[in-house]
Amino acid sequence: MKKVVSLFAIVGLVAAFNFTVDAKPPFAKKENKTCDYCHAVDQGGGARGFRGIFYKANDLSFKGFDEKKESAKAGVKENSKGTATKPTKPYTGKV
Numbered sequence: 379m380k381k382v383v384s385l386f387a388i389v390g391l392v393a394a395f396n397f398t399v400d401a402k403p404p405f406a407k408k409e410n411k412t413c414d415y416c417h418a419v420d421q422g423g424g425a426r427g428f429r430g431i432f433y434k435a436n437d438l439s440f441k442g443f444d445e446k447k448e449s450a451k452a453g454v455k456e457n458s459k460g461t462a463t464k465p466t467k468p469y470t471g472k473v
Contacts, residue, residue, distance in 0.1 A: 405433070409440065412459075420460035427463025428452035428471065435471035442473045 406413050406422070413422020416430030426434065428451075432443055449456045453466035 405438065409433075414460040414463075416463075418461055418464035422460075425464065427458075427460075428454055428465050428469055429463060431465070431469060432471035436473060 403413070406415070409415075414420055415422075416426060416433055417423055418425045418427035418430075428448055429440075429443070431452075432448055433440060436442065446456055448471070449458070451467070452463075452469040454463055
């Protein structure tokens, strides 16, 4: 029994240290957007696309965001989603 308890403790610790959350559904809800609007992954979460980079760089706000201008700066197609939002040019998102 002691071995079983130890095994569960080890598995729990490993899981706790390897668990990360990238997607933040409350942000998607707050902004009324799908997760893939900001993330460069088709289902959302993970690496940020140009909109997610902008959002983070501007204190979790889209204030001053212009789709046409920002997509051009990032080197991506306007109104793209998911993997297509990954910048092809150096992009910081700063206004």
